[in-house]
């Protein structure tokens with residue numbers, strides 16, 4: 001709920017008229033009114049060109065009519081008022097995405113003195129029964145059953161989708177962070193259980209049953225959860241820093257460079273962290289054995305909650321199509337080539353340090369960078385002639401980007417840890433664990449990169465092999 005309220009606040013701040021800002025912003029910022037995003041309709045999910053909700057001009061304002069579905073916190077009584085941001089079309093708007101406008105539609109109309117007035121003509125028809133996120137009410141909303149819901153235009157007509165995209169970048173990044181958070185929570189819970197649950201003997205000998213954390217496969221599962229959560233978090237923070245620089249740095253060239261990097265990486269943070277968090281939450285259940293599958297432990301809840309993250313704010317395919325099309329092919333892979341250069345610098349630094357762990361981390365990263373480079377070259381050279389082939393491998397490519405960029409961060413962390421250990425600075429056990437986790441990541445996660453490269457470059461033929469009748 002706070003995420004969507006922040007999105008609504010941002011849209012108002014950036015594009016709202018002063019009078020609207022004055023009425024709505026203070027209450028939304030202090031948290032007594034909450035915000036929603038109303039995009040989805042039964043026939044318009046990933047494809048917002050199909051939005052049908054109508055906005056009929058009435059004086060300076062509009063009357064909104066239509067149905068929206070799946071609206072997060074669309075109805076509740078936790079706040080005094082709900083401020084809906086709604087996509088709708090004016091009567092003479094052009095077809096498709098260029099004819100969509102953005103409106104503010106409050107649940108309760110606001111009087112001139114700021115007090116709440118009568119109920120607006122927007123009503124909740126039902127609340128969805130969902131697989132997970134049971135604490136988040138997801139509503140079907142009907143606008144304009146009677147006279148029409150009073151709506152106030154944000155910015156200019158027909159530019160609504162563009163304004164929504166300003167918020168969507170932040171919202172997509174935030175859902176990526178949801179993936180990081182669920183992964184870490186699932187890991188913490190599995191770790192606590194693995195230290196407590198006694199089962200099986202130690203392979204090294206001794207007759208007594210031991211906590212399962214001493215079983216090598218449980219170690220493998222815990223390390224895969226820990227390593228992936230750390231890699232996802234580090235990558236998300238690097239992208240967050242780029243967003244800050246793009247926003248505030250006085251140097252315009254640097255701002256543009258970081259904006260291009262953030263634009264390319266936001267679909268990766270969103271898509272990769274969320275796809276991975278489902279796997280991590282599932283592994284968390286496996287660590288628990290049978291009690292993970294029953295509800296009492298809470299391990300299953302992480303998996304049920306994780307499952308939505310690859311769907312809302314754009315499914316993984318929508319992220320990966322954006323990545324290969326708008327963010328890569330359109331600019332000839334220029335930003336991706338800069339990224340490859342930056343990763344090669346770290347590979348070079350790894351070559352300067354001694355030790356088997358660091359050599360292994362370097363080998364994994366080098367193979368990963370090569371896989372990304374070959375995939376980018378193929379995408380850029382194929383997109384114009386055969387976009388379907390590129391889209392057929394876009395989700396595997398997004399995963400490849402996530403894995404390798406995560407490996408880049410794990411390698412950077414290992415380099416810092418190595419320096420601190422050599423200088424005998426700080427907590428040695430913490431730094432040794434960083435190097436050990438980066439090595440695990442190289443051998444178990446980065447190792448997937450060459451296979452994903454083959455899927456991206458060669459996989460389209462198999463994806464498109466059957467006619468629709470042959471399925």
Ligand SMILES: Cc1cc2nc3c(=O)[nH]c(=O)nc-3n(C[C@H](O)[C@H](O)[C@H](O)COP(=O)(O)OP(=O)(O)OC[C@H]3O[C@@H](n4cnc5c(N)ncnc54)[C@H](O)[C@@H]3O)c2cc1C
Nearest residue numbers: 037038039040045046070071072138311312313314315317
């Ligand atoms: C719990 C929950 C909360 C939500 N909250 C909100 C909210 O607050 N506001 C809001 O407006 N919406 C919300 N949504 C809607 C959500 O954003 C959509 O469900 C999502 O965008 C996918 O649209 P869809 O469900 O129509 O699936 P579809 O678009 O029908 O997609 C079905 C499948 O087809 C694939 N697909 C579709 N188009 C393409 C393409 N071009 N290329 C490749 N694959 C494609 C998808 O990846 C998916 O696998 C929520 C949904 C849920 C379940």
